[in-house]
Amino acid sequence: MQKDKAVASLGQQSLLMPAWITAALAANDRLKLYLSLLQAASRHALSADESSINWSQELARAGLGQTGWTQDLVRHAYMDDQLLVLPHMAQLLQALDDDLETMARPVTDGGIVTDAERFRTRRAHWHDWLQARRDDDGLSAPNLNSLTHGDRASGDSFHLLVMDLHKQINSLASAIATENLDGAHVWHIQPEDRPLVRAFMRGLNRTAPLKFGHPGLDTAVTRDGERLLIQNDIGTNDAHVLVITDEGRSIRLTYSELHVIRFKFFQRLLEQAGFSWEVAESVMTPGMNENKPYTVGQATLHAEDDATLQQGLEDVAARIVFVIDWNRARKRLQLFVNKATAVDLLERAAARGHGHMGWLMSGGEQLVYSTMEAVGSDAFRFGDRLDSVLGDTGARQFLLELMRMCTALLLEQQPQAVIEDKARLLMGRALAQHHLEFDLMAEHAAYCHALAQTVCDLIAQGEEDSSQLVARIKRWEHRADGLVVQARQRAERQPRWKPVVQLLLQADDVADALEETAFLWTLVQLQPQPLPAAVLHTVGKLADTTLAAIQDLVKAIEIARMLDPELDSRDSDVFLETLWRMLRAERTCDELLREARRTIVVTLHAQAAAMQLATELATTLEKASDALVATGYALRQMAFEKTGVHA
Numbered sequence: 001m002q003k004d005k006a007v008a009s010l011g012q013q014s015l016l017m018p019a020w021i022t023a024a025l026a027a028n029d030r031l032k033l034y035l036s037l038l039q040a041a042s043r044h045a046l047s048a049d050e051s052s053i054n055w056s057q058e059l060a061r062a063g064l065g066q067t068g069w070t071q072d073l074v075r076h077a078y079m080d081d082q083l084l085v086l087p088h089m090a091q092l093l094q095a096l097d098d099d100l101e102t103m104a105r106p107v108t109d110g111g112i113v114t115d116a117e118r119f120r121t122r123r124a125h126w127h128d129w130l131q132a133r134r135d136d137d138g139l140s141a142p143n144l145n146s147l148t149h150g151d152r153a154s155g156d157s158f159h160l161l162v163m164d165l166h167k168q169i170n171s172l173a174s175a176i177a178t179e180n181l182d183g184a185h186v187w188h189i190q191p192e193d194r195p196l197v198r199a200f201m202r203g204l205n206r207t208a209p210l211k212f213g214h215p216g217l218d219t220a221v222t223r224d225g226e227r228l229l230i231q232n233d234i235g236t237n238d239a240h241v242l243v244i245t246d247e248g249r250s251i252r253l254t255y256s257e258l259h260v261i262r263f264k265f266f267q268r269l270l271e272q273a274g275f276s277w278e279v280a281e282s283v284m285t286p287g288m289n290e291n292k293p294y295t296v297g298q299a300t301l302h303a304e305d306d307a308t309l310q311q312g313l314e315d316v317a318a319r320i321v322f323v324i325d326w327n328r329a330r331k332r333l334q335l336f337v338n339k340a341t342a343v344d345l346l347e348r349a350a351a352r353g354h355g356h357m358g359w360l361m362s363g364g365e366q367l368v369y370s371t372m373e374a375v376g377s378d379a380f381r382f383g384d385r386l387d388s389v390l391g392d393t394g395a396r397q398f399l400l401e402l403m404r405m406c407t408a409l410l411l412e413q414q415p416q417a418v419i420e421d422k423a424r425l426l427m428g429r430a431l432a433q434h435h436l437e438f439d440l441m442a443e444h445a446a447y448c449h450a451l452a453q454t455v456c457d458l459i460a461q462g463e464e465d466s467s468q469l470v471a472r473i474k475r476w477e478h479r480a481d482g483l484v485v486q487a488r489q490r491a492e493r494q495p496r497w498k499p500v501v502q503l504l505l506q507a508d509d510v511a512d513a514l515e516e517t518a519f520l521w522t523l524v525q526l527q528p529q530p531l532p533a534a535v536l537h538t539v540g541k542l543a544d545t546t547l548a549a550i551q552d553l554v555k556a557i558e559i560a561r562m563l564d565p566e567l568d569s570r571d572s573d574v575f576l577e578t579l580w581r582m583l584r585a586e587r588t589c590d591e592l593l594r595e596a597r598r599t600i601v602v603t604l605h606a607q608a609a610a611m612q613l614a615t616e617l618a619t620t621l622e623k624a625s626d627a628l629v630a631t632g633y634a635l636r637q638m639a640f641e642k643t644g645v646h647a
Contacts, residue, residue: 017172018185018220020106024169027099030064031162034096035148037070041077042084042144085138096147096158097130107168119168122161129158184230186221193228197221199310200230200244203317210321210355212410217320230313234323244316251275251312253299262326263295265343269322269350273315275299321357322350329356332365336386337395345396349403358407362419368402371423375431390430391439398430437500438561440483441635444507445554447480451514452547452624458521459540466525470518477515484508499641503634509627510550513620517543520617527610532603535614538596542589542621549585549628552578556632560639575639582632589625593618 037055055074064070069088076087086092104123107113133143147158179186181194182201189197201219208217220231230244245252253275257263267277279297303309326346333342349356359367368386387395402423409419454473458466484504491497524531531539559575596618604611 017106017110017112018187020110021169021172024103024106024165026063027102028162028166028169031096031099031103033059033064034070034092034099035159035162037073038086038092038139038144039148041074041086044074045077045079045084080138083138083140084144089136089138090134093130093134097127100126100130100158100162103162103165103169106172107165110172112172113168119161119165122156125156126158126161181221184219184221188222189228190223193221193223195306195310196228196313197230200313200317203314204232204320207318207321207353207355209411210357210407211324212357212361214324214357214361216324232317232320234320244313249303249305249309251301251303251309251316253316254296255299256296258295259327260295261330261343262323263297265326265346266319266323267297267299268347269319270299270316272351273301273312273319275301275312275316319350322346322355325357325360329360329364332360333399335365336368336399337392338387341387341392341396345399345403348400352400352404354404354407356403358410359403361410362406362416367406367420367423368399370420371427374424375427389436391436394430394436398426402426437487437497438557440487441500441503441507442554442557442561444480444483444504444511445550445557447476447483448507448510448514449547449550449554450476451480451511451518452543452550455514455517455521455621456540456543456547458518459536459543466521470522473515473518477511480508480511499634499638503631503638506627506630506634507553510624510631513624513627514546517617517620517624520613520620524610524613524617527607527613529607529610531610531614532599534599534603535596538592538599539614539618539621542592542596542618545585545588545592546621546624546628549582549589549625552582552585553628553631553635556582556635560635563639579632579636583629586625586629589622593622 040055055070059070069091072087073092078085100123104119108116108120108123110116113119129146133139139147145154145157149157150159150163152160181197183205184197184201186197200221204217204219211217216234217232222229227245227247232244244254253270255263255266257266263279267279271277277297277299279295301312303312329346330339330342333345337345346356363370372384372386386398389395390398405422405426406419409422451473454469454476458469484501487497487501487504491501556575556578559578563572563575597615600611600614600618604614
């Protein structure tokens with residue numbers, strides 16, 4: 001990745017040379033290994049004995065241990081007449097070209113080497129030479145010699161250019177001799193800069209262990225006139241760069257980021273430290289980040305004194321680690337919770353100082369999946385999302401604690417087996433503390449409450465247009481039906497859900513009766529004469545009593561959720577009081593139904609259709625209270641079983 005291009009795009013050229021030199025030396029190692037592999041491939045093509053040589057150690061030292069094609073280069077090479085045929089030849093030529101450019105950059109583009117133009121000419125020649133052979137099947141003997149020979153009397157070669165560049169790079173490295181200051185790569189700084197660098201590195205080093213060996217956090221510092229420049233290499237993405245300048249008592253931080261959502265995350269982190277932001281529109285830099293747009297923003301902190309300035313630098317540095325591999329963590333978390341919750345979890349993990357890398361290093365999503373599998377099919381089945389079983393709050397709490405636990409155990413250098421065992425115990429506690437069945441019952445009761453409240457509103461408003469309210473009731477009743485379907489699906493694989501299904505079937509009768517009441521009200525409104533006030537009054541009392549009983553149902557479900565045989569018995573007392581109040585409401589509704597019938601007969605005896613509709617309206621409302629009684633008894637049975645009592 002080309003961090004140097006990102007730094008250059010941010011206008012901090014003076015920070016580039018050390019990075020260029022470091023990259024050039026690494027490219028030199030790779031180029032010399034490629035040339036050795038070419039020579040070995042030639043020998044193998046002529047003698048199969050060469051295939052026994054193992055290049056694994058050399059490849060690993062050059063950072064090429066994961067490139068399988070480099071091993072194939074030797075063992076699968078062969079001669080076709082006078083042509084050395086190489087597997088992956090196009091990859092090899094491109095690698096030679098890319099690394100030559102990287103190696104030449106500090107010599108040709110650094111503005112220090114006096115004969116840079118000569119090196120630019122040689123680099124351009126070999127670039128064209130390599131590109132011209134991309135479609136060839138192999139290398140002829142003269143071409144192989146042009147790449148690998150070291151005899152200056154025979155003219156220039158690719159190998160000779162690499163050697164000459166290496167000499168120049170060593171000279172450049174000596175010319176800009178650097179110092180390691182608390183882990184920062186510094187050069188050309190002033191004595192007054194040292195406390196600032198130490199403050200930055202103090203924050204960085206405090207949280208750096210949280211990256212657990214992941215690449216990133218390399219820091220370069222230099223002075224450019226009146227400005228102290230600090231550059232931090234956050235991770236592996238070439239647009240993911242942070243440059244800090246200290247100008248007097250102001251810290252100005254320029255941050256480039258490919259992912260807008262991660263940019264906003266880091267933006268919020270720094271706002272918590274007192275920084276203000278100016279964010280530009282997404283930009284593109286040719287040749288960088290595969291020409292994809294990225295976001296650039298500038299954060300500023302104005303310090304009143306040196307202590308505040310140093311604290312600001314420390315605060316910034318301490319937060320950088322939480323951006324490393326952030327997007328991967330977000331995507332993995334979204335396998336278990338929604339996108340907003342995943343981002344919130346990462347923010348909470350950063351705020352609590354343990355971050356997310358420990359979880360990723362401990363297996364990430366695989367750790368969660370294995371933990372879900374370990375607790376058994378009674379709780380989870382294949383395809384279940386964590387929040388569908390634990391609920392949003394339960395899943396959030398579990399994942400946040402899991403990230404904290406993984407970080408702590410890795411810092412203690414505990415083995416993976418210990419992490420997995422503790423994750424299972426954590427999941428067991430989460431399941432014991434949370435009952436999704438109560439979430440489903442509570443949601444269904446909430447729909448019933450909304451239905452009852454709206455029926456009360458319909459009756460209270462009389463002749464006003466009720467079409468919107470009735471349509472709303474229909475939607476809510478349909479959603480309540482959907483909850484019953486969910487419970488049935490769960491009961492098919494989890495026996496503990498069967499009582500929930502029975503309760504919800506009773507509760508759904510309540511919802512059905514209320515929806516039918518709303519429908520009957522639309523028929524009442526079709527009558528030429530409105531219902532008498534006395535009838536509306538008695539029917540309204542029926543609706544109000546049903547609403548109060550449903551409110552008690554909502555309360556009873558929440559109390560039942562928390563019932564525990566080891567907790568205060570007062571919760572049980574309140575639960576029973578609430579439940580019996582529901583049951584008494586049914587008897588009240590029986591009496592109100594009789595009152596309504598008397599009033600209907602007295603006031604509507606001459607209007608047969610109106611009397612029938614009014615009677616059916618009152619009777620349907622009373623059916624809702626009957627269904628509430630059955631629901632209450634089902635809830636009572638579940639609560640007794642939960643507390644170890646047999647009803």
